[in-house]
Amino acid sequence: MRIRRCAALWLEPREETRFELDVLLAGGTGVVSSMQWFAHVPQLDTPVEVDVDDVTLLGELSPLDWVAATPLRARHGVARVRRLLQAGVLVGSTKAWTAGRELDTRLRDMHWHGLSAVCHARSRWESVDAAGEVEEAGLHNAEGLRQAYGVPPPMLHTRPDGGACTALPKMPRNAFDQLLDARASCRNFDAGKMLPLGQLAQVLERAFAERGRVRGADDFDVLKRTSPSGGALHPTECYLIARKVEGLASGIYHYRPGEHALQALPLDEEQVLAGAGKHAAAEGMSALDYLAWIAVGGQPYFADAHALCVLAPRFERNFWKYRNHSKAYRVCILDVGHLSQTLLLSATEQGLGSYVTAAINEADIERAFGLTAWLDGALAVCGIGPRAGQMETYELDPNQTVWSRSGKTVA
Ligand SMILES: Cc1cc2nc3c(=O)[nH]c(=O)nc-3n(C[C@H](O)[C@H](O)[C@H](O)COP(=O)(O)O)c2cc1C
The missing domain is CATH 3.30.390 (Enolase-like; domain 1)
Known part of the structure; x- marks a missing residue:
């Protein structure tokens, strides 16, 4: 031996x-x-x-x-x-x-880079109620954080070694600025409304669909999307937890960028609910609602989203090019960041609420969707849906662009 x-x-x-x-x-x-x-x-x-x-x-x-x-x-x-x-x-x-x-x-x-593989493994969660833990520790708001950790590093940074400042011209604002200003992480979805399929479709199309392709070599193609991707590999897949979408059966799906279609996936309800017993907050939830709740680390205001998109790179596609590469995993994470921002802006343009979170239970998500952590694994979850009429859970909207101006009220 x-x-x-x-x-x-x-x-x-x-x-x-x-x-x-x-x-x-x-x-x-x-x-x-x-x-x-x-x-x-x-x-x-x-x-x-x-x-x-x-x-x-x-x-x-x-x-x-x-x-x-x-x-x-x-x-x-x-x-x-x-x-x-x-x-x-x-x-x-x-x-x-x-x-x-x-x-x-x-x-x-x-061809995982060793340290990246360890980092990926050790940053995965299973059945963690992160929201519950943060609340119990009193760290769920600014006052609690201030009390526990003191004053954070300053909001704005001034370089002590810097020279003269050049004032930059203020350019006229246009519709793009309005769109950017209207995005705010949504923690108040309207449970009484359905998300129209057309709106979901447009968001998915803008964020994930094939917008073109290039022949890389005789036997492989390169996908073009609205976001950039390291090595032009676009390894990230979008998996959907559809809770309340008008015209779409509730369930889990895989988005197919080439056809702009959702493919239904089997949901093993018993397996999904296996860990629910240890969370009092999950009592009475359906398998799909529990999956949404555990996917976003027990954050109820995010689990309420009408559709949740799991962003999961197929690492092997990126690592095919970037073999044992110290930047490869970082590139996968950055790709997910770009895709999520495009998704959030697309949802905002539709007048929908949206968010992205990395406080996710990768192990539970992967089990439900048949992912592997190594070949393909979840890195973030985004949610979209119609906003509620009242802000019950805090959102960062200091200019009241999203709330009061849109006729919605802050509780
Ligand atoms: C990678 C990432 C992870 C985030 N995770 C959470 C989260 O777990 N819970 C949450 O309430 N907000 C989360 N947020 C949203 C931030 O709290 C939010 O972006 C920040 O408060 C600024 O507010 P805005 O998005 O409305 O501008 C996350 C944002 C990013 C970019």
Whole structure:
């Protein structure tokens, strides 16, 4: 048998603190801290606790070259090698270790940059009620944040090393300025209204549809969209949670940019609702409503959107060109940012409310839509729908462009 290290690995020296009564009674603070090592392997759901001798062993092994198991076991002990193989930190060449090896090979073959893969893995959430946690910590408004964190860095930045200022001309404002000014993240959707299919279609078309194509080579084409895309690869797919769209059955869909069509996807209601039990706020929700709620990290004002668009890059398309590239994952994130802004402006132009959020439960979304996290995974969710007549949840609209001027009222 031969062994090598997993493809991507980050070793984290972490300080763990715990409370011990004995230490308090002996006159101390009661807080005891110790240093521990954790091995972060992107394809594993959780970090693996390792000790300093494991770290030494891992430092000896190449992620590429296989070494014979016997001398490794002789140097580091049979139990240690077996434990790290079982954990998935080491990869074994024999049949017994096929599952871990295949998982590792999948990641290798996709050309993920190691640190990006770790970052992607560790920033994913599963069944997190982020809104509930933030509210419980009193961090859901500016006063709470100010109290907990003090004053933030200044709103406007002045460079102390700067020279003279050149005043810039104020150009006449036109309809484009009005459109830009009318966009505000919507946290007040009208539950009593349906989103007309035509409006949804136009937003999807403007943000995601094929606007042209170019032949890259004999056997591949390059998609043209209204937003730019790193490497012209446009890896990002739009998946839809349609809750209240007039003329469209409630359900989940995949948007097909070439045909400008929505393809229905199967929704495993039982699987979607499996995690609902641990959230009191989710009691009584339908599978689709729960999916919307958990998708946006338990933010009820976002879950209320009539249609939610999951933006999920097919990483493998970008990494086909940018192999093990330190900028590739960043490019995927930036692509999603561009697409979301186009979507928000398109919705605004229709008089609809819209938002984008990255506070999403990737694992729940991916399970529902049959995504994989590695080949294709969710990075953001946007919502659109008719705005409510009254602002119940706070929105940032200091110039009252969206609310009072449009005849809507602020509660
Ligand atoms: C990447 C990104 C993630 C965001 N996530 C959230 C979120 O989780 N919850 C929320 O209420 N707003 C979220 N927002 C909206 C911001 O709070 C909002 O953009 C900001 O308050 C400025 O308001 P405006 O969008 O109305 O100009 C997000 C915005 C961006 C760009």
